[in-house]
Structures are given as structure tokens and as C-alpha cells.
Amino acid sequence: xxxxxxxxxxxxxxxxxxxxxxxxxxxxxxxxxxxxxxxx
Numbered sequence: 001x002x003x004x005x006x007x008x009x010x011x012x013x014x015x016x017x018x019x020x021x022x023x024x025x026x027x028x029x030x031x032x033x034x035x036x037x038x039x040x
Contacts, residue, residue: 009016 012019
């Protein structure tokens with residue numbers, strides 16, 4: 001299992017940073033969407 005994770009990480013190293021940024025943007029959108037209705 002660990003070997004498979006290392007292999008996948010090596011193969012997708014070019015897109016790993018972009019995927020992490022996209023995941024962070026989704027989390028910010030989720031938290032903002034859940035928090036903002038309570039403000040107004």
C-alpha cells in the first residue's frame with residue numbers, strides 16, 4: 001500500500017501542487033458557505 005502511494009505521488013508530481021490548491025479552494029468555499037448564512 002505504501003509503495004503504491006509513493007508510485008502515485010511520483011507519477012503525479014506535476015499536478016500535485018495544483019490539486020492541493022484546488023482542494024484548499026474547495027475547503028474555503030465550503031467553510032464560507034456554511035459560515036456566511038449565520039452572519040446575516
